[in-house]
Amino acid sequence: MLKRLNINYKHLPILVTVGLFILMYIFGSMRYTGFMSSQVFLNLFINNAFLIILAVGMTFVILTGGIDLSVGSVIALTSMVAADLIMNAQLSPWLVIPISLLVGTTLGLINGCIIHFFNIQPFIVTLAGLFLARGLAYLINIESIAITDPFFDFMAKTRIPIGDSFISISVVIALVVVLIGVYLAHYTNFGRTVYAIGGSEQSAVLMGLPVGRTKILIYTFSGFCASLAGLVFTFYMLSGYALHANGMELDVIASVVIGGTLLTGGVGYVAGSVIGVLILGVIQTIIIFEGTLSSWWTKIAIGVLVLAFIVFQRILVVRSNVKKAAGANNVDIKESSPPLKTKSM
Amino acid sequence: MIKSRLFWPILVLVLILLLNLFFDPGFFSVEVRGGHLTGSLIDILNRGAPLILIAIGMTLVIATAGIDLSVGSVVAMAGAMAAFVVSKPGLSDDSLVPLFTALALAIGLSVVAGMWNGLLVSRIGVQPIVATLILMVAGRGIAQLITNGQILTIYYEPYSFVGGGYLLMLPFSIFIVAAVLALALFLTRKTSIGLFIESVGSNPEASRLTGLNSKNILLMVYIFSGFCAGIGGIILSSNVSAADGNNAGLWFELDAILAVVIGGTSLMGGKFHLMGTVIGALIIQSLTTTIYSIGIPPEVNLVVKAVVVLIVCLLQSPEFRKKVLGGLKSKANRDAKGVA
Amino acid sequence: MSAKTPMLRMDGINKVFPGVKALTNVNFRLFPGEVHALMGENGAGKSTLVKVLTGVYASDGGTVTLEGKPIQITTPLEAQEFGISTVYQEVNLCPNLSVAENIFVGREPRKRGRIDWKEINRRAEELLSTRLNLNIDVTRELDSYSVAIQQMIAIARSLNVSAKVLILDEPTSSLDTNEVEQLFAVIRKLKSEGLAIVFISHFLDQIYEISDRITVLRNGNWIGEYMTKELPRLELVSKMIGKELDVLAEASSNKRIFKGGESFLQADQVYKKGKIQPFDLNMNRGEIVGLAGLLGSGRSELARLLFGADKSDGGTIKINGKKVSLNSPKQAITNGIAFSSENRKTEGIIGDLSIRENMILAIQGVKGWFRYIPRKKQNEIVDEYIKLLNINPPNPEQLIKNLSGGNQQKVLLARWLITNPELLILDEPTRGIDVGAKAEIQKLMLSLSEKGMSILFISAELEEILRTCQRIAVLRDHEKVSELENDNGITQQDIMKEMAGGM
Structure with missing residues (x-):
C-alpha cells in the first residue's frame, strides 16, 4: 500500500508526527472551548521558543548519531552569566548578549573537540558538560538573580501582533533559527556531511568528507543554540538561576525523537523536531485545559510517545534489513528493487 | 592483582578523608552516643548507602557494555510506592504488615521497571541509552502519579527503621548494603553469571559462538539494576521519611555511572570490579561531605565531578593515551587502564 | 593493448608493520584500457598494496609514478585528486542519502552559494545513463536499491571524480550471476574508454573472464x-599458494587410511543464499x-x-540418523x-578474560548459570589442558590477549575439548602461528580422531590437509565441487586442479 502511495518508509515517522500533531490539536479543539483560538496556537510557540531553538541544535547532533546532554545546563549557565553581567557588573546588554552566546558556543566547541580527537562517547563527554555548566552556574551565584533592565524588559514584553493575536520577539528568533537550520541541513555542504556521517561515518571518511571538522562544528552549533535558547529563556523568566531548565535535555531529545529523527542518526528533519516540540506543547496545553489532570501526566505521555516512536523505528529498521537481505539474495533484481532498465549496449 | 587495581581508588579515598582531618581534627573519631555509633565516617557510609546500591547494579549493566539511565527515576518510583502504602494516616506502629507490603510493592515495581528496560534492550534490540531514557522520563511521571504530585510524609515508625534505624550500634542501611553486595558477589563469583557478563561485554560475537545466551544475561543485569535502585529508593525515602516523586534520586544515574567508572570498570564493557565501584561511590559521598564540612559552596561538587569524569574517561581513551601520553610504553598504558 | 606505456607504476614498494613485513619490493603496473587482476591468498599483501596506492597507508619505500610523473599519496583524498578511486566490496556510500547525492556529496554543484538539487539530480541521471547504462530514479535513497546497483553507483561516484584508475576490491562477492554480468558489461565499457582498472576477486572464473x-x-x-x-x-593457483608444480607432483608420504566408523553427521542439500x-x-x-579451497570459496x-x-x-542435517535443527551455536x-572460528581475535578469544576463564567458558555455557564449576575443579581442568597442550605461559590467570597467536589457539582448542565434542570443526587453526605450535595442533588432531572424534579441518595449506585428512572436500566459487579419498596417491596438484576448475 505504501508503495502505491509512493511514500518512502523513511518518511513515515515524520508523516506520523505531523498526523499526530493535527489529531491532538483537533482532539483538544473538540473537547475544550477556547482551545481552537489563534492565541492558544501561538502560545505553543511563545512558551516553547527556547525549546524550539534547542531542538534545532539537537537535531543536528542526533543526525550524526551523537547526543548532547549539556544543553539544559548551558541554559542555566547562560542565564546566570547574563543576569550577573547585567545586574552585578552593570554591563550594557550589547556586550552581555555576545558574551552570553560565547559561553555555550565555547563549551560546545570543547565537547566536540574531546569527542572527535579522543574518540570518547558523546554521551559521557556531554554528561561532564552537564555537570560543569550547572556547577559553574552555581559558582556565579546560588540564588536566583532577577533582571530589571530596559532592554531585557523590551525583549520579554514586546508583543508583535498577528491579527487579533500576538507573538513575542523570542518566537521570531526561534523561527529564524529554524530557517537557518533548514538551510544548513539541506542547502550546504555542512548539512549534507551531517547526514552522510549519520548514514555511515566510515563511508563519509572514505568519500573524503570533512568528518572531524563537521563533528566538532555540530557540537559547537548545538552549544550556540543552547546559549541562544538560554538568552530566550532569560527573556522569558527575566531572571538568572542555576536551577533553570533542569532536565530540559530530556524534553529536547524527546521532541527530536517524536519529530521523527532516528536516534541512530542519518534520518530526520529540523522541521520535524519543531513539530515534536509543538506536540509536547499541545500535551501541556491539553493538560492545562483539562484542569483535573496533573502535570506529571506530561512526563508519562512523553515517555509513552518516545517509546512508541522508538519501537516504531526499530520495526522500520528490521523491516528494511529484511528487505535488503531479500534484495541481495534475489536472483531477479527487478522483483526486489525499483525497476532497472538497462540500455542495450 | 586486586591490590593494584584498587590501589588508586583507595588512595584517593584516603586522601579525601585525610583532607578532612586537616580541617576537622575530630573527623575520624567515632563515638557511642545513645547506643549508636556516630561520627563522620559512619555518616558517610550511611548517607552513601543508596548510591552504593545503585552503583552496584550499574556496574553489572556497564560490564555488558550497556548503561541504565533510569535508576534515578526508579529510586523515585520505589520511594513513592513504599510511601504510598505507609503514609496512610492511622497506621499502627505495632503492625508490620504495612512495612512488608510496602517493601514488596516497591521492590516489585522496581524489578518490573528493570525487566522493562531489559526486554527493550535484549529482545527488541534498542540501544541501552535510548531504552532506559524512556523510563528516565516517564518514571518520574509515574512516581508523581503514585504520590499524586504531593511530597508524601511518612509517620509510620517501622518504615523509618529501614533507612534510619540502628542494629548492633550501626545504621541499619549499612547492613542492607552489605547484604546486597554479598548477593552481587555471590551471583558473580559463585555462579557463572559474572563470567558470562564479562564475556558478553567483552566480545559479544565470540560469546555467541561459544554458545552463551546473551539475551538472558542482558535481561538479568537490567532486572538486577532495577532491584538495586528500588532498594536504594526505599532507604532514601525511609531516611527522610518522605517521598518526592520529582526530586528523589535526581542525578543518581550520573553519580552511579561516575562511581562505576572511578571504580575501574570501563564503559566499553568487559571486566567489572564491584569492590572498586563501592569505593568509587564512597569517594563521591566523602567528596560531598568534605565540601560541606570545609565550607566550600556545595555546588562546586558538580564542577569537581565534571572534571573527574573527564579525567577518568580521557585516561581510558586509547586515542588520548596515544596522542597526549604518547611515547609511554604499552605497559604503562595497561597500568593506567588498571588505575582508571 | 599493452603496447602503450603504463599509466601507473609502483616500483619496489615496501611496507613494514610492527613485527611484520607486509610488502617487500612489490612492483605493480597499470595500463590504460586494461583490467589488471591482483591475486594472492590471505595475507599476501593485496589489500596492503591497495591501501598504499589509495593513501590509507604510507609506504616505507618505493616509488609511485602516475603518467610518468612521480607522485606522493598520503591521504585517500589525495588519491582521489590524482584520479585513483576505489570501490569496496562493502559499498562505502551512505544508505540514507539519495543516489544522486551519494554521487555528488562533497562536491555538490551550487547556485548562489546553495546546493543546486535540480542540477545534482540532472547530472546524476546523465552520468548513470551515459556511462553505466543505468536508468534509475536518482532521487530515491541508496538502500532502496540492490547491492549490485549500489556498486554501480559507487563506480559512478568514482567516475565523477574524473577517475583514471579504478580499483574494484572484491566487487562481486555478494552479487548473483546476472548482477555480475551487468557489472562486467560496465567494466568492459569503462575499459574501452581508456580507464585502468584494478580488479580483485577470489572467483577464478571471473578473473579469467574479465582480466x-x-x-x-x-x-x-x-x-x-x-x-x-x-x-x-x-599455474596461477600454484603461484598463489607457493608450490612449484614439480614439488606438487610428488605423492604425499604418510597417508592414513580410514579404518571405518559409523556416520555421525549428515548434511543434505544444506545451503545459504549468496554464501554457499x-x-x-x-x-x-x-x-x-x-x-580445501581458495580464500572466499565458501569454506x-x-x-x-x-x-x-x-x-x-x-536442507537437512541429521546427527546419528536423527534430523536436528542447528539454528544457533547453542x-x-x-x-x-564444536567450532573454532578462523577469526581468532574477533570470534574466538574473549580478550579481557584469563586463560582459565576462556577455557571453561564453553562447558560453563552448557552447564548454565547455577551449576558453576567450583574454582578448584576449574584449576584442575585448566592445569590439565595447559600441560596437555603445552600452553605458554602456564599461568591460568594470564589474560588471553597477552598470549601469542599459537597459544591463544591452543586455549581455544582446550575450550572445546573440555566440552568433549563428537564433531570438532577447526577453521584455519594453524594460520599465523609458529611451526612448533602448528605441528603440535596437527598431532593433537590425529590423536583425537583415533579416540573417535570426527574433525572437519579447514586449511589453506594443502600439505597439512594431505598429512592429516582421510577425505578432502574441495570448494570452488561457493560450491562444493568434489570429494577426494586421501588414499591412493593423491597429490597437492590433484586438489589444486579441483580448486582451480575450468581445466
Missing part, C-alpha cells in the same frame, strides 16, 4: 606479472575431513552452517559440535 593481466603476490612478495591468456589456471550452494557432507566418527561459510553460527536457508553445542 587482461594478472599480478600475483604471496606473503608480501611480488611473484610476477602475467598476461591472463598466457597463464593456465593451475547446496552441499552434501557426511562426517564419520573418528574421521578427519579436510575442506568457512559451510562450516558456520554446520555449527549454527549462520542460519541455513534450506543448539549445535548441545548436539556435540
Whole structure:
C-alpha cells in the first residue's frame, strides 16, 4: 500500500508526527472551548521558543548519531552569566548578549573537540558538560538573580501582533533559527556531511568528507543554540538561576525523537523536531485545559510517545534489513528493487 | 592483582578523608552516643548507602557494555510506592504488615521497571541509552502519579527503621548494603553469571559462538539494576521519611555511572570490579561531605565531578593515551587502564 | 593493448608493520584500457598494496609514478585528486542519502552559494545513463536499491571524480550471476574508454573472464606479472599458494587410511543464499575431513552452517540418523559440535578474560548459570589442558590477549575439548602461528580422531590437509565441487586442479 502511495518508509515517522500533531490539536479543539483560538496556537510557540531553538541544535547532533546532554545546563549557565553581567557588573546588554552566546558556543566547541580527537562517547563527554555548566552556574551565584533592565524588559514584553493575536520577539528568533537550520541541513555542504556521517561515518571518511571538522562544528552549533535558547529563556523568566531548565535535555531529545529523527542518526528533519516540540506543547496545553489532570501526566505521555516512536523505528529498521537481505539474495533484481532498465549496449 | 587495581581508588579515598582531618581534627573519631555509633565516617557510609546500591547494579549493566539511565527515576518510583502504602494516616506502629507490603510493592515495581528496560534492550534490540531514557522520563511521571504530585510524609515508625534505624550500634542501611553486595558477589563469583557478563561485554560475537545466551544475561543485569535502585529508593525515602516523586534520586544515574567508572570498570564493557565501584561511590559521598564540612559552596561538587569524569574517561581513551601520553610504553598504558 | 606505456607504476614498494613485513619490493603496473587482476591468498599483501596506492597507508619505500610523473599519496583524498578511486566490496556510500547525492556529496554543484538539487539530480541521471547504462530514479535513497546497483553507483561516484584508475576490491562477492554480468558489461565499457582498472576477486572464473593481466603476490612478495591468456589456471593457483608444480607432483608420504566408523553427521542439500550452494557432507566418527579451497570459496561459510553460527536457508542435517535443527551455536553445542572460528581475535578469544576463564567458558555455557564449576575443579581442568597442550605461559590467570597467536589457539582448542565434542570443526587453526605450535595442533588432531572424534579441518595449506585428512572436500566459487579419498596417491596438484576448475 505504501508503495502505491509512493511514500518512502523513511518518511513515515515524520508523516506520523505531523498526523499526530493535527489529531491532538483537533482532539483538544473538540473537547475544550477556547482551545481552537489563534492565541492558544501561538502560545505553543511563545512558551516553547527556547525549546524550539534547542531542538534545532539537537537535531543536528542526533543526525550524526551523537547526543548532547549539556544543553539544559548551558541554559542555566547562560542565564546566570547574563543576569550577573547585567545586574552585578552593570554591563550594557550589547556586550552581555555576545558574551552570553560565547559561553555555550565555547563549551560546545570543547565537547566536540574531546569527542572527535579522543574518540570518547558523546554521551559521557556531554554528561561532564552537564555537570560543569550547572556547577559553574552555581559558582556565579546560588540564588536566583532577577533582571530589571530596559532592554531585557523590551525583549520579554514586546508583543508583535498577528491579527487579533500576538507573538513575542523570542518566537521570531526561534523561527529564524529554524530557517537557518533548514538551510544548513539541506542547502550546504555542512548539512549534507551531517547526514552522510549519520548514514555511515566510515563511508563519509572514505568519500573524503570533512568528518572531524563537521563533528566538532555540530557540537559547537548545538552549544550556540543552547546559549541562544538560554538568552530566550532569560527573556522569558527575566531572571538568572542555576536551577533553570533542569532536565530540559530530556524534553529536547524527546521532541527530536517524536519529530521523527532516528536516534541512530542519518534520518530526520529540523522541521520535524519543531513539530515534536509543538506536540509536547499541545500535551501541556491539553493538560492545562483539562484542569483535573496533573502535570506529571506530561512526563508519562512523553515517555509513552518516545517509546512508541522508538519501537516504531526499530520495526522500520528490521523491516528494511529484511528487505535488503531479500534484495541481495534475489536472483531477479527487478522483483526486489525499483525497476532497472538497462540500455542495450 | 586486586591490590593494584584498587590501589588508586583507595588512595584517593584516603586522601579525601585525610583532607578532612586537616580541617576537622575530630573527623575520624567515632563515638557511642545513645547506643549508636556516630561520627563522620559512619555518616558517610550511611548517607552513601543508596548510591552504593545503585552503583552496584550499574556496574553489572556497564560490564555488558550497556548503561541504565533510569535508576534515578526508579529510586523515585520505589520511594513513592513504599510511601504510598505507609503514609496512610492511622497506621499502627505495632503492625508490620504495612512495612512488608510496602517493601514488596516497591521492590516489585522496581524489578518490573528493570525487566522493562531489559526486554527493550535484549529482545527488541534498542540501544541501552535510548531504552532506559524512556523510563528516565516517564518514571518520574509515574512516581508523581503514585504520590499524586504531593511530597508524601511518612509517620509510620517501622518504615523509618529501614533507612534510619540502628542494629548492633550501626545504621541499619549499612547492613542492607552489605547484604546486597554479598548477593552481587555471590551471583558473580559463585555462579557463572559474572563470567558470562564479562564475556558478553567483552566480545559479544565470540560469546555467541561459544554458545552463551546473551539475551538472558542482558535481561538479568537490567532486572538486577532495577532491584538495586528500588532498594536504594526505599532507604532514601525511609531516611527522610518522605517521598518526592520529582526530586528523589535526581542525578543518581550520573553519580552511579561516575562511581562505576572511578571504580575501574570501563564503559566499553568487559571486566567489572564491584569492590572498586563501592569505593568509587564512597569517594563521591566523602567528596560531598568534605565540601560541606570545609565550607566550600556545595555546588562546586558538580564542577569537581565534571572534571573527574573527564579525567577518568580521557585516561581510558586509547586515542588520548596515544596522542597526549604518547611515547609511554604499552605497559604503562595497561597500568593506567588498571588505575582508571 | 599493452603496447602503450603504463599509466601507473609502483616500483619496489615496501611496507613494514610492527613485527611484520607486509610488502617487500612489490612492483605493480597499470595500463590504460586494461583490467589488471591482483591475486594472492590471505595475507599476501593485496589489500596492503591497495591501501598504499589509495593513501590509507604510507609506504616505507618505493616509488609511485602516475603518467610518468612521480607522485606522493598520503591521504585517500589525495588519491582521489590524482584520479585513483576505489570501490569496496562493502559499498562505502551512505544508505540514507539519495543516489544522486551519494554521487555528488562533497562536491555538490551550487547556485548562489546553495546546493543546486535540480542540477545534482540532472547530472546524476546523465552520468548513470551515459556511462553505466543505468536508468534509475536518482532521487530515491541508496538502500532502496540492490547491492549490485549500489556498486554501480559507487563506480559512478568514482567516475565523477574524473577517475583514471579504478580499483574494484572484491566487487562481486555478494552479487548473483546476472548482477555480475551487468557489472562486467560496465567494466568492459569503462575499459574501452581508456580507464585502468584494478580488479580483485577470489572467483577464478571471473578473473579469467574479465582480466587482461594478472599480478600475483604471496606473503608480501611480488611473484610476477602475467598476461591472463598466457597463464593456465593451475599455474596461477600454484603461484598463489607457493608450490612449484614439480614439488606438487610428488605423492604425499604418510597417508592414513580410514579404518571405518559409523556416520555421525549428515548434511543434505544444506545451503545459504549468496554464501554457499547446496552441499552434501557426511562426517564419520573418528574421521578427519579436510575442506580445501581458495580464500572466499565458501569454506568457512559451510562450516558456520554446520555449527549454527549462520542460519541455513534450506536442507537437512541429521546427527546419528536423527534430523536436528542447528539454528544457533547453542543448539549445535548441545548436539556435540564444536567450532573454532578462523577469526581468532574477533570470534574466538574473549580478550579481557584469563586463560582459565576462556577455557571453561564453553562447558560453563552448557552447564548454565547455577551449576558453576567450583574454582578448584576449574584449576584442575585448566592445569590439565595447559600441560596437555603445552600452553605458554602456564599461568591460568594470564589474560588471553597477552598470549601469542599459537597459544591463544591452543586455549581455544582446550575450550572445546573440555566440552568433549563428537564433531570438532577447526577453521584455519594453524594460520599465523609458529611451526612448533602448528605441528603440535596437527598431532593433537590425529590423536583425537583415533579416540573417535570426527574433525572437519579447514586449511589453506594443502600439505597439512594431505598429512592429516582421510577425505578432502574441495570448494570452488561457493560450491562444493568434489570429494577426494586421501588414499591412493593423491597429490597437492590433484586438489589444486579441483580448486582451480575450468581445466
